[in-house]
Amino acid sequence: MKKKSIVTLCFVVALALILNYVAFIGFNIAGYSYDGAFGEKGIKKGIDLAGGSVITFQAATDSPTDDQMQVVESIFQTRMTNAGYTEARISQSEGGKITVEIPSVTNTDEAADLLGNVAKLTFNDADGNVVLDGATDIKDASYQFGQVEQNGPSIPYVKVEFNTEAREKFANATGAAAARTSDGTNYISIEMDGEEISRPSVREEINSESCVISGSFTPETAEMLANQIKSGQLPFDLTVVSKDTVGAELGPEALRSSLLAAAIGILLIMIFMVIMYRIPGLIADISLLIYVGLIGLAMGVFHVNLSLSGIAGIVLSIGMAVDADCIIFERMKEELRLGKTIRASITSGFDKAFSAILDSNITTIITCVVLYISGIGTVTGFATTLGIGVILSMFTAIVITKFLLKQLIGIGIENRSMFYNTKANKGGAEA
Amino acid sequence: MKDLTKNRWKFLIIPALIVLAGVVLYIVHGGFNFDVEFLGGVRMQVNLHTDFDNGEIADLVQQNTKDTVSATVQKGTTNEIAVIKTPPVDDSVKDEIFNALKDKYSLADEDLISVSSASASFGLEVQRKALMYTLLAIICILIYIAIRFEWRSAIMAVFALAINVLVMAAVYAITNIPINTTFIAAMLTVIGYSINNTIVIFDRIRENQKLRKKNETIADMTDRSINETLGRTINSTITTLITIVLIYFLGVSTIKDFALPLIIGIIAGAYTSIFIASTFWAAWRESNMKAKAAAAQERKSNKKNK
Numbered sequence: 001m002k003k004k005s006i007v008t009l010c011f012v013v014a015l016a017l018i019l020n021y022v023a024f025i026g027f028n029i030a031g032y033s034y035d036g037a038f039g040e041k042g043i044k045k046g047i048d049l050a051g052g053s054v055i056t057f058q059a060a061t062d063s064p065t066d067d068q069m070q071v072v073e074s075i076f077q078t079r080m081t082n083a084g085y086t087e088a089r090i091s092q093s094e095g096g097k098i099t100v101e102i103p104s105v106t107n108t109d110e111a112a113d114l115l116g117n118v119a120k121l122t123f124n125d126a127d128g129n130v131v132l133d134g135a136t137d138i139k140d141a142s143y144q145f146g147q148v149e150q151n152g153p154s155i156p157y158v159k160v161e162f163n164t165e166a167r168e169k170f171a172n173a174t175g176a177a178a179a180r181t182s183d184g185t186n187y188i189s190i191e192m193d194g195e196e197i198s199r200p201s202v203r204e205e206i207n208s209e210s211c212v213i214s215g216s217f218t219p220e221t222a223e224m225l226a227n228q229i230k231s232g233q234l235p236f237d238l239t240v241v242s243k244d245t246v247g248a249e250l251g252p253e254a255l256r257s258s259l260l261a262a263a264i265g266i267l268l269i270m271i272f273m274v275i276m277y278r279i280p281g282l283i284a285d286i287s288l289l290i291y292v293g294l295i296g297l298a299m300g301v302f303h304v305n306l307s308l309s310g311i312a313g314i315v316l317s318i319g320m321a322v323d324a325d326c327i328i329f330e331r332m333k334e335e336l337r338l339g340k341t342i343r344a345s346i347t348s349g350f351d352k353a354f355s356a357i358l359d360s361n362i363t364t365i366i367t368c369v370v371l372y373i374s375g376i377g378t379v380t381g382f383a384t385t386l387g388i389g390v391i392l393s394m395f396t397a398i399v400i401t402k403f404l405l406k407q408l409i410g411i412g413i414e415n416r417s418m419f420y421n422t423k424a425n426k427g428g429a430e431a
Numbered sequence: 432m433k434d435l436t437k438n439r440w441k442f443l444i445i446p447a448l449i450v451l452a453g454v455v456l457y458i459v460h461g462g463f464n465f466d467v468e469f470l471g472g473v474r475m476q477v478n479l480h481t482d483f484d485n486g487e488i489a490d491l492v493q494q495n496t497k498d499t500v501s502a503t504v505q506k507g508t509t510n511e512i513a514v515i516k517t518p519p520v521d522d523s524v525k526d527e528i529f530n531a532l533k534d535k536y537s538l539a540d541e542d543l544i545s546v547s548s549a550s551a552s553f554g555l556e557v558q559r560k561a562l563m564y565t566l567l568a569i570i571c572i573l574i575y576i577a578i579r580f581e582w583r584s585a586i587m588a589v590f591a592l593a594i595n596v597l598v599m600a601a602v603y604a605i606t607n608i609p610i611n612t613t614f615i616a617a618m619l620t621v622i623g624y625s626i627n628n629t630i631v632i633f634d635r636i637r638e639n640q641k642l643r644k645k646n647e648t649i650a651d652m653t654d655r656s657i658n659e660t661l662g663r664t665i666n667s668t669i670t671t672l673i674t675i676v677l678i679y680f681l682g683v684s685t686i687k688d689f690a691l692p693l694i695i696g697i698i699a700g701a702y703t704s705i706f707i708a709s710t711f712w713a714a715w716r717e718s719n720m721k722a723k724a725a726a727a728q729e730r731k732s733n734k735k736n737k
Contacts (some may be wrong), residue, residue, distance in 0.1 A: 022696035254683040308683075313616075319671030321671070367626075
């Protein structure tokens with residue numbers, strides 16, 4: 001019995017260490033690999049930790065439908081992917097709001113322009129009639145650099161490819177325009193969101209599957225225009241309601257210092273628990289170690305979006321994780337002071353502590369749920385990590401701590417002073 | 432600790448003093464320091480690489496913006512970092528401000544540490560939402576306690592909570608820490624934590640009440656319950672404080688602004704749980720029982736007289 005308990009105890013400690021190693025450093029065994037909570041496949045770092053931009057748009061229409069918002073989201077996705085912002089995250093919230101987080105990109109204004117433009121591209125004749133519509137007639141658009149005219153300088157331009165139908169329409173329109181050479185209205189006006197960007201003159205019917213839009217472009221603006229045309233047009237105007245930029249240096253510093261605080265905090269709590277509760281304190285430390293490993297693993301595996309407030313939630317949950325242990329051990333001390341055996345004290349201390357642990361944790365979970373549904377960015381991050389933390393800590397306190405305490409009974413420690421200060425007067429709580 | 436229930440009114444003095452200090456400084460500071468998320472506007476953090484005078488920067492902003500924007504300027508984490516805040520303005524203003532600073536202090540683009548801007552309506556919505564969800568959370572907790580304990584406990588828990596929230600608000604008024612969305616997170620953490628403490632004590636009262644001897648008054652039983660749980664209340668407050676205090680000392684400025692109110696809130700939470708929630712509950716419960724007993728006595732004597 002005694003031997004078996006000691007072996008089990010050592011086994012759990014080893015397991016706790018392995019768990020932490022896997023959670024934070026990762027493993028690579030037989031083709032399966034995981035590079036830890038802070039690795040590439042682990043947690044997603046929020047903008048406040050990674051640096052970058054957060055932009056919130058508001059649909060400038062009364063009641064956008066879910067379908068429309070979906071269209072907006074997929075257009076945003078395309079535009080950002082094309083622009084190379086592959087790690088961007090998009091989230092919708094009620095009332096036609098859509099928030100975009102772009103890590104590492106600090107040129108927030110440019111990103112807001114790229115995303116927010118409706119990109120309604122039209123080809124009009126001199127009378128203002130729409131002859132081609134970018135939403136239906138364009139197959140592809142690309143940024144090019146080179147000569148637009150013979151012997152002309154090399155300039156940035158956008159090449160637009162038509163589909164078959166559009167090719168025909170364009171031929172008709174250019175034919176009609178060419179016929180008006182006499183009064184100087186032989187042009188096609190190319191407009192983007194109602195603003196003319198180019199007005200090429202037409203001398204003859206053009207029957208071609210592509211056309212060139214040139215104007216006063218820089219390579220960047222030409223590329224952006226091509227990207228916007230290609231991704232399609234937004235169903236309505238979007239206005240920017242909030243913008244955040246976090247510099248690249250602030251973020252990593254925030255993460256580093258918070259992690260340091262967490263590490264030192266855990267160490268101090270461990271020391272504190274051993275001083276206050278002796279052998280059971282050591283048990284609590286093992287539970288805490290398992291808890292830290294579990295939370296690291298949970299964050300990494302579920303790719304939790306970790307922001308500063310999320311870290312605060314974790315750190316708080318670590319403090320609260322040992323709370324359940326405190327409740328149990330205080331109860332045990334009381335039972336021991338009443339003269340009960342160690343075995344009986346552990347069992348009844350546990351049973352009596354249970355209702356307090358349950359009720360106090362459930363209220364915290366209630367708060368987390370309400371916070372989570374609030375949808376306020378920083379607050380949901382906090383609620384997620386605190387919520388996961390509280391649930392995991394209930395598990396470690398109720399299951400792991402209890403299991404380990406049972407092993408203590410098995411080892412059969414008879415020395416009561418390893419559990420509490422036997423010299424203190426019996427009514428020790430009367431401080 | 433003895434006679435906690437008897438002295439319950441005295442325990443209100445400390446929170447009252449803090450709240451009073453809060454009110455005074457609220458007036459001195461001209462209200463809370465609402466951040467752009469709540470009021471709309473632009474907030475930018477710029478590393479000027481040299482010590483500066485707040486008023487000078489504010490003047491610079493006013494002179495170099497088209498609409499002569501009047502900004503408030505504060506020192507950031509170091510004396511070389513300026514935190515500039517404006518009321519809701521046109522988006523182009525932030526470029527105007529940064530360009531002016533760039534020229535004067537010959538800065539590089541990286542010296543713009545962070546920028547946030549929000550429209551006034553967006554700010555209002557966040558404010559409204561924050562308030563709504565805080566109230567919702569409190570109501571949910573109240574219902575839960577009323578089910579698991581009794582309705583008087585729920586009311587007293589919320590009473591203690593209200594004191595807690597007032598103390599927290601006072602801390603924000605006294606320190607002039609900006610109120611933004613992390614304020615909500617801080618408030619709700621403290622609400623959750625304070626309730627946590629209160630419940631552990633209520634749980635003990637619930638248990639002791641079942642085994643209460645006839646000659647022990649409710650007040651004595653409550654005092655005993657508070658003392659029995661005192662070790663746990665103090666120890667778990669210490670473990671929670673350890674991590675947050677470390678975050679305060681090691682963290683960056685945004686997280687410092689979050690940690691300080693939390694530290695005070697958690698201490699206040701422990702205080703109100705120990706000294707206010709259950710003592711006022713006990714007094715209420717006792718006067719209620721006395722009234723019942725008196726009524727029963729009266730009925731008895733009425734019967735006799737007939």
